Amino acid sequence: MTQDVIDDLVRQRIRSLRLARGWTLATLGARCYLSPSTLSRIETGHRRIALDQLVPIAQALGTTLDHLVEPEDDGDVVIRPEPxxxxxxxxxxxxxxxxxxxxxxxxxxxxxxxxxxxxxxxxxxxxxxxxxxxxxxxxxxxxxxxxxxxxxxxxxxxxxxxxxxxxxxxxxxxxxxxxxxxxxxxxxxxx
Structure with a gap:
C-alpha cells in the first residue's frame, strides 16, 4: 500500500468519524486545537498530514493513532483457518x-x-x-x-x-x- 493510499484512507477516516459524531470542522478544531481551515485542507488532501496533528485529532475523535493509520486489508476481517x-x-x-x-x-x-x-x-x-x-x-x-x-x-x-x-x-x-x-x-x- 503506497503512502498516498494510506493518507487518503486516514483522511476518509477522520472525515467519517467527525461526521458520525455530527461535528462541524469548527467543533473538531476546538477539540484538537487546529483551525477549521487546516482540518478542511487535511480532509480534502490539500495539506499533508503531520504526525503532531494526527495525535490530537485521534484523541479528539475518541480513537487511537494506530486505528487512524492502520492499513486497510482483509487480514483484520477474514480468518483463513487451517485444519x-x-x-x-x-x-x-x-x-x-x-x-x-x-x-x-x-x-x-x-x-x-x-x-x-x-x-x-x-x-x-x-x-x-x-x-x-x-x-x-x-x-x-x-x-x-x-x-x-x-x-x-x-x-x-x-x-x-x-x-x-x-x-x-x-x-x-x-x-x-x-x-x-x-x-x-x-x-x-x-x-
Missing part, C-alpha cells in the same frame, strides 16, 4: 483472539472412530450447533441425539462427551476459556 487433524477429528479454529470476547469458536468434524475417552467436567458452559450429521451428546447419565440444524447448550460441570452418531458429524462450537483447555489441547491462543 488440524487427529484420529477421527478435524478442527478449524474460526476465531483469532479468544481474549477479546473470552471465547474460542471452532468448526469440528468427527467420525465414529474418534477416540473420546472419559467424559469431561470443567467450569463454564458450552454451546454447539450441528451443521451436518447427528451428534450423540453424553451428558451425565443421559444420552441425547442432536440432529442437523439443532443446537445444544449445557453446563460443563456435568460430565459430558460429544461423539459422532452413525456417521460423520460437523458442528460449530463456542468454548469459553475452560472449555478450550479441556477440549482443544494443543489449540492454545497466545495470551
Amino acid at each position: 488440524e487433524t487427529s484420529v477421527g477429528s478435524t478442527v478449524w479454529l474460526l476465531s483469532r483472539e479468544r481474549d477479546r470476547r473470552g471465547v474460542t469458536i471452532a468448526k469440528m468434524r468427527f467420525t465414529p472412530d474418534r477416540l473420546v475417552g472419559e467424559s469431561q467436567v470443567h467450569p463454564g458452559y458450552e454451546w454447539f450447533t450441528v451443521l451436518s450429521g447427528t451428534v450423540q451428546l453424553r451428558l451425565g447419565e443421559r444420552t441425547i441425539l442432536v440432529r442437523e440444524g439443532q443446537a445444544a447448550e449445557f453446563s460443563t460441570m456435568t460430565p459430558h462427551a460429544i461423539e459422532a452418531y452413525e456417521g460423520p458429524v460437523e458442528l460449530l462450537t463456542i468454548f469459553d476459556h475452560d472449555g478450550e483447555r479441556a477440549h482443544l489441547p494443543g489449540h492454545r491462543h497466545p495470551q
Whole structure:
C-alpha cells in the first residue's frame, strides 16, 4: 500500500468519524486545537498530514493513532483457518483472539472412530450447533441425539462427551476459556 493510499484512507477516516459524531470542522478544531481551515485542507488532501496533528485529532475523535493509520486489508476481517487433524477429528479454529470476547469458536468434524475417552467436567458452559450429521451428546447419565440444524447448550460441570452418531458429524462450537483447555489441547491462543 503506497503512502498516498494510506493518507487518503486516514483522511476518509477522520472525515467519517467527525461526521458520525455530527461535528462541524469548527467543533473538531476546538477539540484538537487546529483551525477549521487546516482540518478542511487535511480532509480534502490539500495539506499533508503531520504526525503532531494526527495525535490530537485521534484523541479528539475518541480513537487511537494506530486505528487512524492502520492499513486497510482483509487480514483484520477474514480468518483463513487451517485444519488440524487427529484420529477421527478435524478442527478449524474460526476465531483469532479468544481474549477479546473470552471465547474460542471452532468448526469440528468427527467420525465414529474418534477416540473420546472419559467424559469431561470443567467450569463454564458450552454451546454447539450441528451443521451436518447427528451428534450423540453424553451428558451425565443421559444420552441425547442432536440432529442437523439443532443446537445444544449445557453446563460443563456435568460430565459430558460429544461423539459422532452413525456417521460423520460437523458442528460449530463456542468454548469459553475452560472449555478450550479441556477440549482443544494443543489449540492454545497466545495470551
